[in-house]
Amino acid sequence: MNQPEIHGNTGTTGRGNKGVKAKGKGKGKGPRKGRKRTALIWLFFVALFAIVCAVVGYLLVILNGERILSTNINKMNLDQASIIVDSKGNQVAKLYVSEGNREFVPFADIPKMLQDAFVATEDKRFYEHSGVDLLGIGRALVKDVIARSAVEGASTITQQLAKNLFLNADKTVFRKGTEASIALALEQQKSKQEILELYLNRIYFGKGQYGVKTAAKYYFGVSDLNKLKLWQIATLAGIPKAPGNYNPISNPERSMERRAVVLKLMADQGLISEEEKEAAAKINYKPSASTGKSAKYMTFTDYVVEEAMDKTNLTEEELLSAGLTITTTINTKAQTAMETEFAKDDRFEKSVDDRPVQGAMVIMDQHDGSLIAMVGGRDYESQGWNRVTKQRQPGSSFKPIMDYGPAIETGDYFPWSIVQDVKKCYGSYCPSNTNGYKGAIPMKEAIKESRNVSAVWLLNEIGIGKGMAFAEKLGIKLGDEDRNLSSALGGLVHGVTPLQMVRAYGAFANGGKLQDPHSILKIEDSKGNTVYEYDDAKPKQVMDEYTSYYVTELLKGVVTKGGTGSSASFGGHQLAGKTGTTQAGLSGVKTGKNRDIWFVGFTPEWTAAVWFGYDITDKDHLLDNSSGLTAKMFSAVMSKALEGVKLQNFPKPSGLQEEEQEPKLPGVTGLVAAYSPELVSVELTWAPVEGEGITYKIYRKEDAESEFKLLAETAETAHDDLAILPDQTFTYYVTAYQASKKLESEPSEKLKVTITTGMEPTPPPEEGGETPPPDNSEEPGEPTETPIVIVVPGDPTPTPPPTPTPPLPPSGEPTPDPSLSPPPSDGVDVPPVDGVTP
Structure with a gap:
């Protein structure tokens, strides 16, 4: 009876739930289908x-x-050729002329x-x-x-x-x-x-050449393209990617590398065999372009193009045809003087074959970094290789940068400070002089005569790190491979460029301020809008002005009579500079010839660097002459280039104390030698030197040795040399040293002591006879040492020592080392080699 009610309730409830679900379903599915349909319509129209x-x-x-x-x-x-003008607006060069730079070749050919x-x-x-x-x-x-x-x-x-x-x-x-x-x-x-x-x-194929036929004639002298060899074809095909970098004149090594890439691509694509690829890749080609152009201003013009490409980010081709006006720093009078001298064959050493001795020179205004003139090599128009920007070994021209400059910058050294010119090894490194040894000498004398062992000694004293840091401040960054004492003499792994050297020396000439070398003042487009303008920013103060002054004073001495750079001098201008000579350094080749010779110098107006040498050094291509030739080139060019330029003076810092200019430690006097049988030694005594903290350095040389060595240092006025043997001769001298001021006196008078075995000394000659002079191996005109002969008894039974021969009375003046040749006189054609690169 109740079941229908229950069903009714359930049904009602079911209808209600069903109704709810139906309602929810109607609201959920209907709009979702609509959105999809709308999205598809929109997607269709968007796609359409x-x-x-x-x-x-x-x-x-x-x-x-x-x-x-x-x-x-x-x-x-x-049609819009870019032009180069000087600072006054006078046209120097036109970068592109359409006629003559392109020759059409039909496809069939x-x-x-x-x-x-x-x-x-x-x-x-x-x-x-x-x-x-x-x-x-x-x-x-x-x-x-x-x-x-x-x-x-x-x-x-x-x-x-x-x-x-x-x-x-x-x-x-x-x-x-x-x-x-x-x-x-x-x-x-x-x-x-x-x-x-x-x-x-x-x-475009670089160097102003358009079209493959023109390029083939320019780079290889080939007019008929069918006569091109595979390696020549590959060289040409490699150029268009970067004409400035891959043409064989500007960059022969990179051109060869690019040629190898082209040959590999051809082999990979089955166009040539592996054998053909390998054979073509091995060809070593030295280009000699036949441009038909005048050499006038070509080095400077090419450098301007390179700098303009860097400043504007335009390619070489774009730059040539952009209708730009490039205002430059060139001084055409100086440039002409330089090109004229470089065209004279007698300025260079004669080569043994058709490979000429090359050279490069650059002049910079150290006050603002303007490049005045530049020559990248002899016959530059046929080579196009700018040696002003190529690295070479600087030899002794690097000494002011690595040794003397940083030493003076420490504040502990001055031009009058004493340095050691004594043969000494530093581990396995044993530097040497080619002009003898002098012992303790002033710094100004060491650099004037370019004494190698003094420079190495000085760098060792201040520390290699200080030398490298100073060089880096001057724009020359050395690597860890150069962290050794051979860098004191310019023995660098990669070398330096003339442009780097002229910049560094410019800081010495300009009160310690380092400028950026530049050849461009402004670049304007065809409408007169400024595309680029040199930022005349404040230069960097890279050293104390006292350092630049004292280094300049040192380098003034180099170009005076007796200095290695005396040939660089010319009238009318103050001058300072340094020579540089790098010996051959070829493995297995013993020779006194050289590979690189330099002169870097400056007047108060301009700084210049000159380099001579062969592009490729081997046993048959070395220089007989040293840096006298580069010094003469400097003089010939600068004397003409500076005509009419307003005379200036080197900057002199205020506060220089004149009494500090020439402090001098008195020399040691009264040196006496005697033999001590008890100690079996030579006793040396001398008079004391007045001063605080004075010590004495004793130097000795055996007859068989070529140079003096430091024997001992003592605060006493006496020393016993126990390291002696009979039948030998020893030469001694003593210097006073004041460590607080790093001052060392001139050498004392030298005593030559001969130890002989025998019961009696040699009897004197009979009256009327001549006493033979002692064999001191002196150069003519050099002072002699005081000889002392000590007779050691041959009988093992001790006997009283003989009375030593009294020394000659001291002259009161320091005696120079007699084993040295005199420094070169003014006007000597070939001064002594001044730098040895290990």
Whole structure:
């Protein structure tokens, strides 16, 4: 009876639940289906719109390319040549002249191998794409993403042609799209053969050369392209990627490396065999371009182009044809004087064959860093190798930078400070002089005569770290491989460039201020807008002004009578400088010849560096002369270049105390030697020297030795030399030393003591006879030592010692080392070698 009610309730409840569920279902499914339907409709229209935009965009690109192509098909955008002017606006050079720099060659005359080389290198899918290589672009993007930088380009040959034919040097965000549009239009109107023909006749090959035939004639002297060899073809095919870096004149080594890459690409694509690749890669080519141009200002002009490329980020080709006006720092009078002297064969040593002795020179205004004049080598117009920017071994010209400058900067040394000129080894390194040894000498004498062991001793005293830090302040950063004492003499792993040296010496000449060398003052576009202007920022003070003053004083002595650089002097201007000579240093070759010779010097107005040597040094290509030749070149050029330039004076810091200029420690006097049989020694005694903290250094030399060595240092006025043997001769001298001021006196009078075995001394000659002079091995004109003969009894039974022969009375003046040759006199053609690179 109740069951229907229960069913009724259940049904009601069920209907209610069912109704709720139905209601919920109606609200949930209906709108969701609507949203999906709406989304699909929107997606369809978006896709349709994108397709329409793509089609319209493609058509616009094609039409834009067609428009540009039809408008400019007969134009070569090279009419706006960039020019170089001096600071007064006078034209110095025109960077590009269209006539004569391009020679057209028809496609039929271009050998298949030459075509294949360029296609394999620049665009291996050239015959497959339609002007724009989408596959190549994708590949390049993937590599760029992996490398997180732009490592691979994707421009096709057609795009490169489009850019070179129709686009100027302006870089905008639309340029790449315009380039692609022209490329697509070119592919519609031209065949692949026509495009490749245009490309090979238009592409830039560096050094102002356009087109493959012109380049072949310029670099190889080959007019018929069918006569080009594989290695020449590969060299040409490697240039367009970076004409300034890969042409064989500017960078022969990088050109060879790029050639190897081209040959590998050709081999990988089956165009040549592995044997052909290997044979072509081994060719060592030294280019000698036949430009037909005058050599006038060429080094300076090429340097300006390099600097302008760096400052504007334009390629060489873009720079040449951008219609720019480049205002430079050149002084045409100085440049002409330099080129005139470098053209004289008698300024250089004669070579044994057709490989000439080369040279380079650069002048800089140390007050603002302006480059005044520059020559990169003899016959530069046929070589194009700027040796002003190439590293060579500086020899002793590096001593002011590595040794004397940093020593004075410490505040402990002055031009009058005493340094040691004594033969000494530092571990396995044993530097030597080529002009004898003097013992304790003033710093100004050591640098004037360019004494090597003094420079090494000084660097060892101050520490190599101080020398390297000082050099770095002057713009010459040395590596850990140069952290050794041979760097004191310019023995560097990589060397330095004349440009680096002229900058560093310029700081000595300019009160310790370091300038940035530059050749460009301003760059303006064809409309007169400034593209770049040199920032005349405040120079860096890299050393104390007292240091620059004292180094200048030291270097003044080098160019005076008796100095190694006396040949550099000329009238009318104050002058300071330093010579540098690097010995051969060839393994297994014993020779006294040299590889590099230098002179770096400055007047109060300008600083200049001169280098001579062979480009490649071997046993047959070394220099017989030393740095006298470079000093003479400096004099010849600077004397003419400075005519009419306002005379100035070297900066002199205030507060110099005149009494500090020449402090001098008195020399040791009264040196006496006697023999002690009890100690079996030579007893040395001398008179004391007045002063605080005085010690005495005793130097000794055996007859068989060529130089004095430090025997001992003592605070007493006597010393016993126990290290003696019979039948030997020893020479002694003593100096006073004051450690607090790092002062060492001149050497005392020298005593030569001979120890002989026998019961009686040699009897004197009979009356009327002549006493033979002692064999002191002196050079003519040199002072002699006081001889003392000590007879040691031959009988083992002790006997009283003989009375020593009294020494000659001291002269009161220090006696120089008699074993030395006199320094070179003024005007000597070949001064002594002044620097030895280990």
